[in-house]
Amino acid sequence: MSGTTAFDYERAEQRVANLTMAVGVAGVAVFALRQQWTGGLGFGLGALLSYWNLAGVRKLASKLSQNVRQSGLEGASSEGERDQQAARRPGAGRFVLRFLLLAGALYAIFISHLVPLMAAVAGLFSAPAAVLIEMLIELAQYLR
Secondary structure, eight states: OOOOOOOOHHHHHHHHHHHHHHHHHHHHHHHHHHHHHHHHHHHHHHHHHHHHHHHHHHHHHHHHHHHHHHHOGGGOSSHHHHHHHHHTOTTHHHHHHHHHHHHHHHHHHHHHOSSOHHHHHHHHTHHHHHHHHHHHHHHHHHHO
């Protein structure tokens, strides 16, 4: 086993984004072969929504960490003062809006029957699958 080293979060974030795209492309190929082109299209739509959500979460996390470092949230004296400072930060509305748009897209897919719903839902798991793959990569690097 190797010793402890500093974890490179930026590299891991970029690898998760790349793995999300790779899982999406592989899933499109598998679903296209198994369920015709509509299955591939459904998985592709789900994977695209998953990637879009991942990018939004990364952006929100980056903004939050930057705001904490720069604005003095960690230096606020009382819990009420922290809540007031946090309430002034934009981003929560976009977070909720993203999930409402995601739900709307899935509802449209469900109602239209243009693509299989299960293929689209499976595509939504591209980012979580990429995170699991990244965990295995980091574990393998640590054990080396």
